[in-house]
Amino acid sequence: MTRFWHGYADMSLVPGNEIVVNRGEGVWIYDTTGRRYLDATAALWYCNVGHGRAEIAAAVAGQMADLAAYSTFGFTATPPTLELAERLAEMSPIEDAVVFLTTGGSDAIETAAKLIRRYWNAVDRPEKRIIVTRELSYHGMNAWGTELGGLASNSEGYGGPLVPHVVHVPTHDTGAVADLFEREASHIAAFVGEPVIGSGGVVPPVEGYWPEIERLCRAHDVLLVADEVITGFGRTGRDFGAQRYGFTPDLIAFAKGVTSGYAPLGGVLIAPRIREPFWAGKAMFRHGYTYSGHAASCAAALANLDILEREGLTARAAELEPILAAVVAGLANLPVVDATRAAGLLAAAVLSEEALQEDPGLLDAVVRSAWDKGIITIGLRGAYGVLQISPPFVITPSEIDHMVDGLAEAVAEVSAERGFG
Template sequence: MGTVAVMDAAVTDTSFWHPFAAMGAVRRSEFVVARGEDVWLWDDAGHRYLDATASLWCVNAGHGRAEIADAVAAQMRELATYQTFADVANPPALELTRRLAALAPVPGAKVFLVSGGGEAIDTAAKIAREYFARTGQPERTVLVSRRHAYHGTHGFGTALGGMPANRLAAPFVPDVVQVEWDDPAALEAEFERIGPERVAAFFAEPVIGAGGVLPPPPGYVERVREICTRHGVLFVADSVICGFGRLGDWFGLDRFGVEPDLITFAKGVTSGYVPLGGVVAHERVAAPFFADGAPAFRHGPTYAGHPTACAAALANLDVLENEGLLKRADALEGSLHAAVRSLADHPLVVEARGGTGALAAIELDPQRLAADPALPAAVARAARDRGVLVRPMISAIAVSPPLTMTDEHVELLVDALRGGLDAVS
């Protein structure tokens, strides 16, 4: 009998080690997503759910896009993969980087391609330090980020991240400091404390995403850009979440009118269909790397410029452009903010955030959270039971739907969220 029990456990126990998961709880109770179409997902039992998260902030064009699938299949038949080290290129990588450079809000842009957002952050950090090393300022090594920031879970991203729970047992990177997320004066004071001649770059998301959906105070982005310029510090806009329509434009920066030195991107560039990310560099930053006789920048993943991933991105850009989905985010910006504000009267909710892009959040009562840190997950699970997928965070519930979501879908989202809050209240 003992042998049979072990065999049964092996059959039901998963071999998949999930990211950001308490595997003791997950190992025998996985939620298996089997199919997607537009804003809808179906699990392996055939139940339908409204995807109010766009997976992880990324399925901007919606699920099941035949245009992207067809582009990927055609490219795989032509040339599925090949490396791009040294002088090697492929047509999709050349076309994608040309197109992204033309869309970026920086002059003479150059684009370094990687496999995702975490790699993009590590790449930007290395470029920043190497830029100063190549321009006679090797002492500029310090990288500055913000509290609540999320910059991925790679080496530099973990060090730059402002969410303490993600920094446990971290492989910390030297010369990384943090400042308050919403105070330009704190940034300038930190530059002065360190010595601005030692600072390489300041990393900032236009809207902090995974750290709680925190829109910047009015004038914040413009002010920190000016502070960086005055002190010769590179301003790195982390647009991994905010780009490709999430804030209504290509890189999530147009409304602020700033010109960053580096932009990191991923997620929405392919609507998450194939892993891809990258860094856009201002011509001034790229110059010492592109100069005649300049040594190689000894960095890059195997899949940099992956032709199939680039083909997916090109098809996705066409969808976003041809269907006006970037402007659709403007309409969602208002309706999502109104949706979460309608929940502000609930006893479990202390704040409703939004109004800057197609993403929003409700902050849960800190006293209830102190008594039950799993409260966000419980609310999200209760919303799932009502047919809507939302994103539990450390102290909040976030929504960031595909840009194809309609007002009818927003009503379903509000009903499920309120029901979920009531269920655990």
């Protein structure tokens, strides 16, 4: 029996089957029985600098010894909060950005959505209410994020819609966006998307997608929001996915890689245009979280950004991209793998739709078999059944081979056992 209700879990299956991990080093994690696993997903896409970084632990401990946290509502702040805001503004592809800090990615999306609505009200355009989002997208689990997400299974069963004025467009179809903007622009507040769709199955954009979306947003005065919760802080080989795919958003939501998960933190980078009515005294954004700008979390972020920079880990992610892509491409030779995808240190093996229809338990069985072989992957179920591959940036080429060999063995073994190819 466990008293812990796991997120995203079928709790009829978990009791008695928990894997309890208590130590990590680089790309490796260890469970309480001493078993070692290669963390092929960097936990939930966040551990960019790898596990076991004593330097981040020391920074957090030092900050906690001085002052663990203090409210940042109103006039108060802490030194690491202000330092982090400066640092993020400097890194940001948005010129002259300011930062609103949150406790994670869902809060960042909620903050962005509320700020968008508040902004259009503040500039006397309250009719601009619709937020446009993509099929297959994932934007966290608060009410707005649940509604914005483009994975039906996550938003069904709540008697929704949870929030109104959300419109979904097909994942890659800029023509559908152009038509919608043409018809409805005066009511459209913003377009929100992940530079590379993550939880929906690791789906990179089609060629030219983001510059065209940016052009349409500018032409119709629609705000552009990049959800960089996964792609931020080096995952695509650039600091932000927007830089990699050639566009400049008005708002960037981030979380995960900003601390590599060493402490919970997220936020939104905000362009001057959107800040203006609020910073010029025309309106107030009555919004914030108890732990917005939490001192110890900001100290973790600063130490994490130091490591990323000093060790050149974002450039390393770019260098490893072709190596990872080539090795992962080999998985497509296996009987139940239809295709593979890769962008930066994000990759996926896509299981055959036919095989999954015939045997819906196939994806879980492959994931479980990979764990048994010491490789932690996650099965993503967007429109596809996909094996997630998003290791820490410190992975070496030989660890990439080891990781993908383990996944290949798991796929081969399970597909043979279940009578495929």
